[in-house]
Amino acid sequence: TQLLEQSPQFLSIQEGENLTVYCNSSSVFSSLQWYRQEPGEGPVLLVTVVTGGEVKKLKRLTFQFGDARKDSSLHITAAQPGDTGLYLCAGASWKTSYDKVIFGPGTSLSVIP
Amino acid sequence: DTAVSQTPKYLVTQMGNDKSIKCEQNLGHDTMYWYKQDSKKFLKIMFSYNNKELIINETVPNRFSPKSPDKAHLNLHINSLELGDSAVYFCASSSRTSGMDEQFFGPGTRLTVL
Numbered sequence: 001t002q003l004l005e006q007s008p009q010f011l012s013i014q015e016g017e018n019l020t021v022y023c024n025s026s027s028v029f030s031s032l033q034w035y036r037q038e039p040g041e042g043p044v045l046l047v048t049v050v051t052g053g054e055v056k057k058l059k060r061l062t063f064q065f066g067d068a069r070k071d072s073s074l075h076i077t078a079a080q081p082g083d084t085g086l087y088l089c090a091g092a093s094w095k096t097s098y099d100k101v102i103f104g105p106g107t108s109l110s111v112i113p
Numbered sequence: 114d115t116a117v118s119q120t121p122k123y124l125v126t127q128m129g130n131d132k133s134i135k136c137e138q139n140l141g142h143d144t145m146y147w148y149k150q151d152s153k154k155f156l157k158i159m160f161s162y163n164n165k166e167l168i169i170n171e172t173v174p175n176r177f178s179p180k181s182p183d184k185a186h187l188n189l190h191i192n193s194l195e196l197g198d199s200a201v202y203f204c205a206s207s208s209r210t211s212g213m214d215e216q217f218f219g220p221g222t223r224l225t226v227l
Contacts (some may be wrong), residue, residue, distance in 0.1 A: 031213055042117075042203050042218030044158070050213075086154055092214045100169050101207075101214055103156040 003027070004091055004104035006053045012110040021107045023089035030093050032072045033066055033101070079111045090106050095107040114139050119204045119219035126194060127227055133190045134222045136204030142217070143210060144168075145187035147179060148203040150221070156203070163188055163209060191224075199226045 004025045013019055023032070031050045045089035047056050049065035049072060060083075062075040064108045076083055089104045126132055138145060146169075147159040161169035161182040176192045187204060198218040204219040 033213075033215060035216075037154075040221075042183060042205075043190050043215070044214070044222050047212050048215055059164065090216070100158050100161060103158075106154050106156075108154070 004089055006087075006100055006104040006107050008107060010108050010110075012112065013079055014100050015081060015084070015111055019043070019079060019109070021074045021076075021078050021087055022071070023073070023104055024092060026070065027091070027093070028069050029091035030069075030090075032073070033071070033092065034074055035088040035090065035091045037088060037106075038084075039108050040057055043086075043088055069111060076109075079109075080112050081111045084109055117204060117206055117217050117219040119202075119222055121222060122220065123225075125225045125227065128194055128196060130194050131190070131192045132224070133188055134169075134202055134204075134224075136187045136189070136219055138206040138217070140206055140217060142206035142208045143184060144178055144207050144214075145181065145184075146203050146205040146207070146216070147187065148205060148218075150201045150203060152155060152200070160187075160189075160225075167205050194225075194226045196226050198202075199224055 007022045033048045034046045037043040047063045052067045052069045054065045060077045064073050087107045090101045092101045093099045117138045144163045146161045150156050159173050162180040165181045178190045181187045201223050203221050203222045205216045207214050
């Protein structure tokens with residue numbers, strides 16, 4: 001059974017601080033996705049990483065896919081209150097047409113003004 | 114224009130009732146999903162339809178019955194509602210032919226069973 005773990009589970013920081021969120025698995029994924037979910041809304045896709053070692057940047061957010069395609073990290077520079085939300089990583093595999101995207105348990109981020 | 118929409122947004126009902134949630138996507142995607150998010154925010158897949166064919170059916174009570182009349186619609190009917198069914202239900206769609214399977218979620222339906 002494929003499982004994704006995320007750490008930390010909760011994170012509360014002051015505006016302007018940097019932070020890193022981790023997503024780990026013992027399984028290899030074809031791609032890994034990061035989503036952000038704000039209260040009362042559905043998750044919204046931030047980025048998809050496909051190649052081992054790949055780094056993608058989205059303004060102040062930097063995403064990295066591990067070389068072995070088993071783990072990923074999300075680094076936020078100079079966090080803003082608008083970054084507050086639940087960050088979910090999700091892994092996708094393509095062994096069969098019945099494969100599904102596996103979601104991690106999420107990291108709840110609170111950025112205090 | 115809303116990409117993935119679902120109705121209703123909130124649903125409060127008594128135990129034992131039957132209720133339905135509707136979902137529509139206008140993204141031209143070939144696959145649609147139902148997810149359940151519990152109070153701990155864990156997102157768990159329930160069903161998936163690809164071109165109207167059921168391809169994923171997780172361990173879900175048979176009181177839950179999905180129906181996909183066409184590729185753009187996926188509805189969820191729940192019979193004999195129980196207290197434990199209270200959760201937020203998300204509809205999502207993706208294009209599996211893209212190879213990425215990136216999920217596009219609806220706004221969610223918060224179901225409360227009293």
